[in-house]
Amino acid sequence: MADVLFKALADPTRRTILDELTEKSGQTLFEICSRLSTRHRLGISRQAVSQHLAVLEAAGLVETRREGRCKFHDLNTAPLRQIAERWPTPDTSGPEKSTP
Numbered sequence: 040m041a042d043v044l045f046k047a048l049a050d051p052t053r054r055t056i057l058d059e060l061t062e063k064s065g066q067t068l069f070e071i072c073s074r075l076s077t078r079h080r081l082g083i084s085r086q087a088v089s090q091h092l093a094v095l096e097a098a099g100l101v102e103t104r105r106e107g108r109c110k111f112h113d114l115n116t117a118p119l120r121q122i123a124e125r126w127p128t129p130d131t132s133g134p135e136k137s138t139p
Contacts, residue, residue, distance in 0.1 A: 041125075044118050047098035053091050055079055057100060060114040067109055068092070 047053055052075075059074050060066065066074070072088050075081040092112060095101040099118040104111050 041122070044098045044100070044122065047094050047100055050091070050094075052081065052083065052087075053095055055081070056088070056091055056095065057114065060101065060112060064113045065111045067111060071112065 055075065056071060059071060059078075063070075063074075068085065068089060071092070072083070072085050075083060075088065092101055092103075096103060100115055102113045102115045104113065
């Protein structure tokens, strides 16, 4: 699962999409495309954004839900927490241990 997640995060456009979903979760494809175009000056096709969203969804970073004819995209940060738990930072608050 980590390989898919890192691949999804490797692309700057996908990170920008995640930034937009962080700011406003529950966006439609049209809203995401509009925000990428107006706020980030990305001239990217709707199909390309849809493909980026599919990669993010496969990595578990984006979840979709349907309401009628609309499909909404929500950010899911659980996979990122799994990475942080995999490599925890050492506890530096306690006394230093000397090595023999």
